[in-house]
Amino acid sequence: MENEDVKLFNFWVSPFGKRVEWALKLKDVKYDYVEEDIFNKSNLLLQLNPVHKKVPVLVYSCVQLPPPFAVPNIVHAHKPIAESLIIVEYIDETWKHYPLLPRHPHHKAHARFWATTVEQKLGKAGWVAMSRSGEEQEKALKEANDIIEKIEEEIKGKKYFGGENIGYLDVALGWIAYLVPVWEEVGSMKMIEPLKFPGITSWMTNFLSHPVIKDTLPPRDKMLLYYHNRRNNSQNLHKV
Amino acid sequence: MAEANVVLLDFWPSSYGMRVKIALAEKGITYECKQEDFQAKSSLLLETNPVHKMIPVLIHNGKPICESLNIVQYIDEAWNHKPSLLPSDLYKRSQARFWGDYIDKNVYNSVKRVWTGKGKEQEEHNKQFIECLKTLEDELANKPYFGGEDFGYVDVALVPFTSWFYTVETFGKLSIEEECPKLVAWAKRCMQKDSVATSLPHPHKIYAFALQYKQRHGLE
Numbered sequence: 001m002e003n004e005d006v007k008l009f010n011f012w013v014s015p016f017g018k019r020v021e022w023a024l025k026l027k028d029v030k031y032d033y034v035e036e037d038i039f040n041k042s043n044l045l046l047q048l049n050p051v052h053k054k055v056p057v058l059v060y061s062c063v064q065l066p067p068p069f070a071v072p073n074i075v076h077a078h079k080p081i082a083e084s085l086i087i088v089e090y091i092d093e094t095w096k097h098y099p100l101l102p103r104h105p106h107h108k109a110h111a112r113f114w115a116t117t118v119e120q121k122l123g124k125a126g127w128v129a130m131s132r133s134g135e136e137q138e139k140a141l142k143e144a145n146d147i148i149e150k151i152e153e154e155i156k157g158k159k160y161f162g163g164e165n166i167g168y169l170d171v172a173l174g175w176i177a178y179l180v181p182v183w184e185e186v187g188s189m190k191m192i193e194p195l196k197f198p199g200i201t202s203w204m205t206n207f208l209s210h211p212v213i214k215d216t217l218p219p220r221d222k223m224l225l226y227y228h229n230r231r232n233n234s235q236n237l238h239k240v
Numbered sequence: 241m242a243e244a245n246v247v248l249l250d251f252w253p254s255s256y257g258m259r260v261k262i263a264l265a266e267k268g269i270t271y272e273c274k275q276e277d278f279q280a281k282s283s284l285l286l287e288t289n290p291v292h293k294m295i296p297v298l299i300h301n302g303k304p305i306c307e308s309l310n311i312v313q314y315i316d317e318a319w320n321h322k323p324s325l326l327p328s329d330l331y332k333r334s335q336a337r338f339w340g341d342y343i344d345k346n347v348y349n350s351v352k353r354v355w356t357g358k359g360k361e362q363e364e365h366n367k368q369f370i371e372c373l374k375t376l377e378d379e380l381a382n383k384p385y386f387g388g389e390d391f392g393y394v395d396v397a398l399v400p401f402t403s404w405f406y407t408v409e410t411f412g413k414l415s416i417e418e419e420c421p422k423l424v425a426w427a428k429r430c431m432q433k434d435s436v437a438t439s440l441p442h443p444h445k446i447y448a449f450a451l452q453y454k455q456r457h458g459l460e
Contacts, residue, residue: 051342051375060331081334083341090334105317109305116307117291150291 005061006031009045011038013218013226015175016084017056022171023088025212027095048080058087060094085115088171100168111161114154115172121147122176129191130183130227131234137189144191148200151176155199159206170207177204178217186227246271247299249285251278253449255348256308257296258400258439263315265435266323266396309340312396325393336387339379340397346372347401354412355404355450356459366412370419377423384429391433395426399436402427406443407450 008024008031010017024031036045036055048057060079081087092100101108121143128140151173155161161169176192184190194201207213248264248271250257264271276285276295288297288304297304298311305314316325327333350372353365376398380386386394405416405427417424430436454460 051338079331081331081338083338086334086337086341089337090330093330093333105314106300106303106305108317109310109314112310112313113305113307116310121291147291 004030007034007059007061008032009034009036009048009055009057009059011036011055013223014038014055015179018175018216019084019171020056020058020087020091021216022166022174022213023091023100025216026100026166026171027091027098029091029095049082052082054082056084056087057082058090060090085112085119085172088168092168098165100162100166100171102162102167111167111169111172114151114161114169118147118151118173118176122151126180126183126191129189130187131231132187132238133235137187141189141191148192148197152197152199155203157199158203160203166207166210166213170203174207174213176200177207179223182220182223182227185224186231245299245301248273249276249282249288249295249297249299250274251276251295252441253446254295255400255404258403258441259308259396260296260298260311260315261439262396262399262435263312263325265439266325266391267315267319267321269315269319309344309393309397312393316393323390323392325396327387327392332387336393339376339386339394343376343394343397343401347376347398351401351404351408354408354414356454356457357412358459362412366414369408369412370414370416373416373420373423377420380422380426382422385426391430395430399427399430400440402430403440403443403446404450407447410447411450 006024006029008017008020010020010033012035021033036042038055041053045055045057046053048059049055058081060081062079081090088100102111125140125144125147129137129144132140154169160166161173180191184192192200192204208217246264246269248257248260250261250273252275261273274282274284276282281293285295285297286293288299289295289306292306294306296308296311297306298314299305300314300318305311312325326336350365350369354362354369357365383389385391386398405424408414409416431440
């Protein structure tokens with residue numbers, strides 16, 4: 001018999017933390033949510049993630065109670081895990097129902113590759129396109145377009161990246177579905193044209209209307225305000 | 241175990257390529273190794289890694305896998321006989337992945353900045369490099385390997401960079417052994433394993449490569 005306690009330390013707008021929330025909800029794992037202000041980090045967060053000092057952090061505590069008449073053996077493991085994709089894999093391996101990663105090693109490697117590659121390339125290019133203007137923005141949009149073309153090839157003919165059900169890659173790339181439209185508005189630009197990218201556009205609709213996903217998004221007006229502020233700060237920092 | 245259809249696209253000084261060689265050697269997998277020339281990338285490389293166009297690429301039964309730690313995990317899963325590279329305990333496995341990711345984000349860049357750096361920035365680059373190693377040394381603590389008693393994933397992720405230590409020390413004018421004695425002892429321990437000794441080039445060969453690179457790019 002076990003008593004599990006799962007806590008997620010996160011910042012409301014973080015797309016990285018959102019991945020972890022989705023993984024937990026898809027597997028129907030009960031957890032406590034602890035909001036962290038990333039501009040004023042708590043001592044607890046710094047203790048839980050001393051290397052990167054970032055959210056999200058998942059803390060899993062498991063108290064194993066002995067069966068009746070057995071020798072008492074209480075094991076309490078207080079386990080912090082950082083880095084969103086690593087947390088998602090841990091969740092997938094610990095709670096085995098509703099598997100997120102494919103079973104076959106090659107398909108697993110494929111999903112992991114796309115999760116990190118898209119994050120590196122589109123995450124960076126998208127941020128620059130959202131927060132900068134002029135030539136810098138144009139260059140970022142071109143880089144974003146290159147990777148978005150590859151994502152379009154990946155999703156072609158599929159409802160989700162995971163096939164019929166949401167899988168690891170949907171969870172890893174889900175930020176695109178709700179955050180890119182916000183970034184497009186803040187940066188007055190377009191990254192995902194529906195006519196040019198019909199596959200991704202369909203996937204975005206499918207993903208956001210999934211019963212587990214649809215009520216998890218941060219309020220749009222709050223996100224717009226937050227990213228407008230981030231864009232203004234970025235522009236001010238770069239003024240000569 | 242002889243494998244007819246395992247090909248590795250590599251570039252011999254690459255620490256990332258060395259990781260894959262170590263993992264294949266740990267599992268006793270035979271493979272064909274093809275050296276790539278960065279001035280003239282092969283059509284096979286461009287076909288199998290169109291996104292990054294970088295080595296290493298492992299091609300198993302005609303299917304490519306890219307990104308070195310992704311490949312190492314694939315090797316551990318596709319050939320799941322012992323030795324296992326990732327721990328069976330799920331929490332320890334998450335920690336192994338965490339440190340692999342830390343090494344990916346920090347070590348290559350800090351190593352490169354030291355051996356290509358010069359002038360006023362050299363001191364700062366040296367400082368960041370040593371800080372990075374000390375973080376890893378703290379994680380190693382008094383264990384023989386990062387995973388504990390057995391050589392594993394994090395050791396595979398980090399040990400290739402030790403073939404660059406002589407280069408870093410020579411160009412950076414620093415002593416890694418003085419700053420991080422436990423890490424250097426760990427490196428020597430790893431080099432006693434065949435899989436590591438046969439996968440890492442001699443440090444002097446790496447130094448000669450680095451010297452040529454600096455001359456070619458006007459970085460002296």
